[in-house]
Amino acid sequence: MVKRRDLFKLGALAGGAAVIPALAAQDTGVQAFARPAGHHHHAAAVFRGRAAAAPEPFTVRLPLPPVLKPSAVLADADVYRLTTRPAVAELLPGLRTPVLTYGGSFVGPTIRATTGRRVIVHHTNALETGTSVHLHGAHVPAAHDGFPTDLIAPGTTRTYEYANQQAAATLWYHDHAHHMEAEHVYRGLHGFYLLEDPGERALKLPRGSYDIPIMLTDARFAEDGGLVFIMDDSGNRTTLLANGRPAPYLPVAGRRYRLRLLNASNMRVFQLRLAGGEELVQVASDGGLLPAPAPTDTTTLSAAERADVVIDFSRYPEGTKLVLDDVLSGQPVLRFDVGERERDDSRVPSELRPQDPLPEATIERDVTLAYDVDLGWFTINGKLFDPERVDFTINEGSTEIWRIHNSADPIGVPHNLHVHLVQFQVLDRDGVPAGPQERGPKDTVALAPGETVRVKATFADHRGRYVFHCHQLDHSSMGMMAVFEVV
Ligand SMILES: [Cu+2]
Structure with a gap:
């Protein structure tokens, strides 16, 4: 039976160790934190260097990623x-x-x-x-x-x-x-x-320069600025980044903006809230528009989930500084510095896009996320990922309900599940119908310890093998992943 310590070596066997020489050759200094060659992902990996000082918030402006030009x-x-x-x-x-x-x-x-x-x-x-x-x-x-x-x-x-x-x-x-x-x-x-x-x-939602992608991640920095990566080290990745900067500020005009919030961290759950509980209007989730806007004071994103929210900054006087916080870590994520009022012909209509009714499901499956004491790692239906093994065979065109359960026995930690190829509908959580923020098309769904979520999807076309996995990437990299084949 494969033990956890062996699993940590798999990364090296799969080419993980090659990353370090590759970077060292470029003299980028990633190798500064010592990891013995061949034990790239060893459980005993530790970082003995000094950590970078915690950065001052609101000292750098939120950068926008460049837009790629077609060749x-x-x-x-x-x-x-x-x-x-x-x-x-x-x-x-x-x-x-x-x-x-x-x-x-x-x-x-x-x-x-x-x-x-x-x-x-x-x-x-x-x-x-x-x-x-x-x-x-x-x-x-x-x-x-x-x-x-x-x-x-x-x-x-x-x-x-x-x-x-x-x-x-x-x-x-x-x-x-x-x-x-x-x-x-x-x-x-x-x-x-x-x-x-x-x-x-x-629909005339805010567009162009009023439509801002914001990628949220976290990181552990060494004193020299190097990123420390140790598998399953989420507790030490304490610096939050928005578009790669620590708690930046963003000058905004006094009008509506659409913010596309993406949790691209490996392991962190972000619970985002404007200071003072000011209103966010969620208009879309992973796979696009919600049926109707969902006004809220908090939006929660597990790894890989997205929420597009509209904030109307015309409600605040010029000079207002409005902080978006992560409630779970108690840290600021981003500050909006409200400037002059601006003409605004955008709007948030009361109806966005109806959710397509899916056909009746003909198959129901159980997907159990659990910790396996013998394997020493998290599994899906009791197994670690094997790219050669097909776990679910799905008939093309069929509609299925997956009952996903995050077992808290014997270790209860949050997970989520990402299914490739499809957007699904979240039916219910522990029997309670999905809330307004989860009524749009979804490809990733969060599961608290002990929770059961049912999702429904139609596998309309594209035959072949795809994966589904926990999107806490330290988990999936170590085998919390499985294969479905559409036939
Ligand atoms: Cu997980």
Whole structure:
């Protein structure tokens, strides 16, 4: 039986150790925290160096990730080129942090797409370890979904095609390489993919420079600015980052803004609340628009979940400084500095997009997330990930209900579940119908210890093998993942 200590070595066997020489060759200093070669993910890995001083909040402006320019515009497709490569970023003021990037920026460049128009991305891998690009939330053929063992070998280029046959949504792309996704994403392999459609545009939600993607992550910094990555070390990743900066400020005009909040951290649950409990109006979740706006004072995001919220800053006098806090850590995430009133023809209509009724489910399945004492790790239905094994065989066109249970026995920790290929509907939590913030299309659902959530999805098309997994990436990298095959 595979023990936990052996699991931690799997990363090295799968090429994990190669990351360090790759970076060392670039003299980026990532190797500064000593990890013996071949024990890349060893449970005993510790960081003995000094931590960077906690950064002062509100000293740097929120950067916006660059928007990627197509290398070619065809009649029916936009073509992009991106190189995955090491870089150095100034995440904390005055410190140089070696990172892994798509195209050089810590939050990769944003790809803007429109429903019905194809996007082709040529990804070149300039790392010394394999990568795999997953477009999170996208409905794509298996060959373009970034299966964990379907790697882009170092030094090669692979082409991913996205048909964008789905509704407008805040999607994101990130690494999914077998055993390596946790470290790769933590170090920077993540970016936004914003899909628009004419129906959404007609609603007149805030657009253009009033539509702001905000990627939330966390990190553990060494004194020299290096990112410390140790598997399952979430308790030490205490610096919160918004678009790669610690508690930045954002100057805003006195009008409505749409903020696309993405939790791209490996393990953290963000519970976001404006100071004073001021109103946020959630308009979309993972897979796009909610049926109706959901006014709230708090939005909670587990890893990989998204919430698009509208804030009307015209309610506040010029000069107001409004802080968005993470309630769970008690830390500020971002501060809005309200400026002059501005003309605003955006609106939040009372109806957004009705939720499609799905056909009657013909199959019900149980998905149990639990800790296995013998294996020493978290499993799905009692098993660790095996890319060669098919766990669920699903008939093309069928509608299924998955009853997902997070067992608190013998260890109760939060998990979530991300299902590739589909957007699902959250039916209920412990028998209570999904709340207004979960009534839109979802691809990731959070599960508190002991909780049971039922979701329903139609596997309309695209045959082939896909994964479903806990999106707390330290968990999935260590095997909390399984395979379904649509036949
Ligand atoms: Cu988990």
